Amino acid sequence: MRRVWSGLPGTLLLGVGVVVLAAVLTRSGPPAAGPGAAPTAVRATTGAHTAPPPRIVRRAEWMAGVKPYDRDPVRYADRVVAVFLHHTDSPNGYDCADTPRIIRFIYAGQAGSKEWDDIGYNFLVDRCGTVYEGRAGGVDRPVVGAHTQGFNQRTAGIAAIGTFTEDVPVPRAMADSIAALAAWKLGLSGADPRATVRLTSSNSLSRFKKGTSADFHAISGHRDGYETYCPGESLMAALPAIREKAAHLQGRDHP
Template sequence: MWPPRFRHGVVLLPLALLMACDAPLHTPQQGQQRPHRVRLTAPEPAIVSRLAWHADEKTVREKPVYTGPVEVVFIHHTNNANNYDCKRDVPGMLRAIEQRHIDGMGWDDMGYNFVVDRCGTIYEGRAGGVNKPVRGAHTEGFNTHSVGIAALGHFEKGQKVPRRMLEAIAAIAAWKLPPGVDPRGHVKLVSRNDASRYPKGKAVEMNVISGHRDGYETDCPGGALYADLPWLRRRAAELRHTATQPPPLHHRG
């Protein structure tokens, strides 16, 4: 739903964004050195760059703005038809979204930070660096310290969101959220714009992984995708935990 307001090829970058967990590995016995605490890690997923989908950089109006650590992830859908071919159609669809956001909405660039297709491929959205806190134009009043992830398609109630798409969205959220932020938790945000669901200056509590409708008067990301948000929160937390588990010990018999 429209808000009113490849880098070369596919890239896979190093592990990033560590998150401290309060529980130690085990309880030390008297006289033992206290062990280090578990640190949860989420790897950066493979991301198709703007160069690879041929974003029109000449139409981008301003340089990217950086806002600091991500506090909240907003989930969207783009309102496109769902029967597209992932390899053949998606680059052109992304260019059309970019053009609509710039020429139709008057924004500096594509509003979303990331777009995910139904096959689970992740695309770089707004320019500025996928590993940087780029301010998007995806959720009026709450674009600062947030990341916008758009599911390419239309996911109203009664439709099924592809599992590969959900897995990719969870992977981005698990990676982009910084230390100390639980994907299953809540965050207090202050609206920066009267055009949002809340008047400017209003402090509101939201889920760390929220839907567009939580911050703006819209049905985005659609009833089906919105209903999958609890699963996305759990899955993002699980990805962080699983990625840092030590390998099993193999004893020789």
């Protein structure tokens, strides 16, 4: 039985530098295999307020040539009604062609060194706006992640690769892709990206005692549910615009 990620801070080794991470403790991964083939399309959805799926690089591509760690069976919720945004608290100046290697570092730390049950995030987005599948189980299914302690049920975790302090703007391509991903993922259950949703804490180490219900934006930051700086000041400041963009992509131009 592998341990499920608790959301505690750690460190990430990138090259020769040590970077403090809000969410992971990682170690050097296998050699990079490059970004792989073109991202794979996922099935579209239809309905009054759905959005087209973004292009998503599947985990089979960024894990190419890597032996996966043992993991417990995938757990599913009934649906996804909210997403929590994170940042990886790692360097911002990376070449986007190197993103698969960066994700392998994160995976090696969470599922390897720390023996968590898989990479915690359901999705990761790089500064060029490329979306990557994180946790196993199916991008269009309500996979229970390990990203926001106490609030992993009925939510999806999206990690922005980088560090988004107050003086570091969120790249436009990244923000647009986060909005598109959230619009599609929330649209699968008919959720409005601008809505408020009620979630129940499953762990007293979150901001809310176990069993306590709390209201969240359908697109929230990690710090809304857990005592952390993540996802950084600039990404938190971008959330209102991301919600509006996601709602627009769902065809919700009016409340």
